[in-house]
Amino acid sequence: MSQKKEPPQAQGKVDVTDVVCPMTFVKTKVALDDLDPGQILSIRINDGEPIRNVPQSLKEDGHLVLGLNDNGDGTYELVVKKGQDR
Amino acid sequence: MAFTNQQLERYSRHILLREFGTKGQKKLLESKVLIIGAGGLGSPAAMYLAAAGVGAIGLADDDRVDLSNLQRQILHATADLGKPKVQSGAETILAINPEVKVNLHPGLVKADNVLSLIEPYDFVLDGTDNFSAKFLINDACVIARKPFSHAGIIRFQGQLLTYLPGQGPCYRCLFLKPPPPEAIPTCRQAGVIGAMAGVIGCLQALETIKCLTGLGKPLTGFLVTFEALGMDFRKIKVPARADCPVCGPRPTILAPEDYDPPACDLKNP
Incomplete structure (x- = not known):
């Protein structure tokens, strides 16, 4: 459907495929702590509940979800830009 | 500091x-809170602050666990009868959260030791049951510029307020001096509904957490009163006294002072 774009260079990476919700988002938040607003985090995340919950929670916290790439192994790469601290 | 995976999970609902x-x-993990009175109010406050991950909790109480305490003082259990309350309280705290550092202060809090007692702490929680202690804690915290939570409960009523340094009113702005010894019945004579201690002690824990983390607006400038039978919460705006003898611009109380021990401290009156 959409043209595949080269994802922006991520300044941070976190793998949350080893935990279940809500620890997926807790780990994501901790990873975002290490970044400055405007920087990019790449999150390796499982299909199912995590992929339904984490992007939504990121938006509610004021971050910008840039993209979701299928890794082809049941996991996804979620790319998010850190919002302003508040 | 970096969180361990266990900490992330334990505190996930906060994070x-x-x-x-x-x-x-x-901020909570780096905070130190002193709870004066490990009784009705101090029990739920200590338990929630321990569960919340407050780094260090000081317990000050000179009493031992008595059967008549157990109706409301949930830090202590039947097996703790006769133990010093600070010891029983520390055991409960560590059972909830072994990460908490617990400091025991088993002596009576008095004018000559209160300032050194509160000095290392970031916040003081008054969970005492008598006027002399409440005025002593108020004066010491105002003089030492220490934020604190005041509360009191009796029968079906409770009240609380939060004091931040330089932001009156303080407890003395509301109640200039302790009432005459027989004017107000003590908890021992008047009775108190046990869950009242839970309601008001939890509100004190919340105020403590808010002040330590900078969340929301602390209960300064207001007194919250709760009346259980009508389920009435009221938030009453209270001004600072311009002539308050301890927090006013020209204080006359420059050091903590002791008052007569309350009737309820007398053994077998």
Whole structure:
């Protein structure tokens, strides 16, 4: 459907495929702590509940979800830009 | 500091809160709170603050666990009868959260030791049951510029307020001096509904957490009263006294002072 774009260079990476919700988002938040607003985090995340919950929670916290790439192994790469601290 | 995976899981429900997050949790883990009175109010406050991950909790109480305490003082259980309350309280705290550092202060809090007692702490929680202690804690905290939570309960009523340094009113602005010894019945004579201690002690724990993390607006400038039979919460705006003898611009109380021990401290009156 959409043209595949080269994802922006991520300044941070976190793998949350080893935990279940809500620890997926807790780990994501901790990873975002290490970044400055405007920087990019790449999150390796499982299909199912995590992929339904984490992007939504990121938006509610004021971050910008840039993209979701299928890794082809049941996991996804979620790319998010850190919002302003508040 | 970096969180361990266990800490992330233990405190996940805090960290998930947008306003709280990892920042708020770090602040709690680095905070030191002194709870004076390990009784009705101090029990739920100590337990929630321990569960919340407050780094160090000081317990000050010179009493031992008595059967008549157990109706409301949930830090203590039947097996603790006769133990010093600070010891029984520390055991409960560590059972909830072994990460907490517990400091025991088993002596009576008095004018000559209160300032050194509160000095190392970031916040003081008054969970005492008598006027002389409440005025002593108020004066010491105002003089030492220490934020604190005042509360009191009797029968079906409770009240609380929060004092921040330089932001009156303080307890003395509301109640200039302790009432005459027989004017107000003590808890021992008047009775108190046990769950009242839970309601008001938990509100004190919340105020403590808010002040330590900078969340929301502390209960300064207001007195909250709760009347259980009508389920009436009231938030009453209270001004600072311009001539308050301790927090006013020209204080006359420059050091903590002791008052007569309350009737309820007398053994077998």
